Amino acid sequence: MPLLHRYEALLLKKDVTLAQAYWPRMSEYLTLRLHNGSLLRRINKFSVLDEIALLEKTPTSRPTGTKAAQKFRGPVLGRFWHKHYFDAYHLPQNIHNKWFGDYAKKQGLLREMFREILLGEDDVDMEKYREAVSNRISHSFVYGGIEARKKRGALTGEWLIYYVHNGLNYYLDLANHKELSDQQRLYNRLKDDCAWEFPFAFD
Numbered sequence: 001m002p003l004l005h006r007y008e009a010l011l012l013k014k015d016v017t018l019a020q021a022y023w024p025r026m027s028e029y030l031t032l033r034l035h036n037g038s039l040l041r042r043i044n045k046f047s048v049l050d051e052i053a054l055l056e057k058t059p060t061s062r063p064t065g066t067k068a069a070q071k072f073r074g075p076v077l078g079r080f081w082h083k084h085y086f087d088a089y090h091l092p093q094n095i096h097n098k099w100f101g102d103y104a105k106k107q108g109l110l111r112e113m114f115r116e117i118l119l120g121e122d123d124v125d126m127e128k129y130r131e132a133v134s135n136r137i138s139h140s141f142v143y144g145g146i147e148a149r150k151k152r153g154a155l156t157g158e159w160l161i162y163y164v165h166n167g168l169n170y171y172l173d174l175a176n177h178k179e180l181s182d183q184q185r186l187y188n189r190l191k192d193d194c195a196w197e198f199p200f201a202f203d
Helices: 007-016 028-039 045-056 088-100 102-107 109-120 126-151 177-194
Strands: 081-085 158-165 168-175
Touching: 007 028, 028 045, 028 168, 045 081, 045 158, 045 168, 081 168, 102 109, 109 126, 158 177, 168 177
Parallel strands: none
Antiparallel strands: 081 158, 158 168
């Protein structure tokens, strides 16, 4: 049951958002997802809040290295915006994109990384050489890959979906890339969960 204007709902929004000025513009549904997901350790709410801080240009905001906010395309979702947020469980996808994505394959990024490491070691002790190469490959593959994407502002993850109304962002829900395959279903979910609270986003 919606808790609109109920004291408990307002308190929860303030608590989840750390009482930031945008708290009334976060949907109750998103608030509950962040709160419960955080309790169950399924969502790091701070990853999402960091992206909102960037969008709101709060004094505490800092670069996150994720892709810039974009408006959805098409007649179904075209009114909404999405912003990537990045968390630890998005590491595999970002590492895959860095070394095995289309651009990486065309440019031979993985081969180049191996070449630099293997030619850069000149230790004659084979055991030390093997260990040094192994450590450098692991470090370059994981840390180097993530840092390179972060510097380019190319980290990917899941989406924070929001609506812009009178120059203000209204934060509706989270979604993943797979949900884009059925835009109408995603729209219906957003409407079912958020229209009672922010009807102007669905007029």
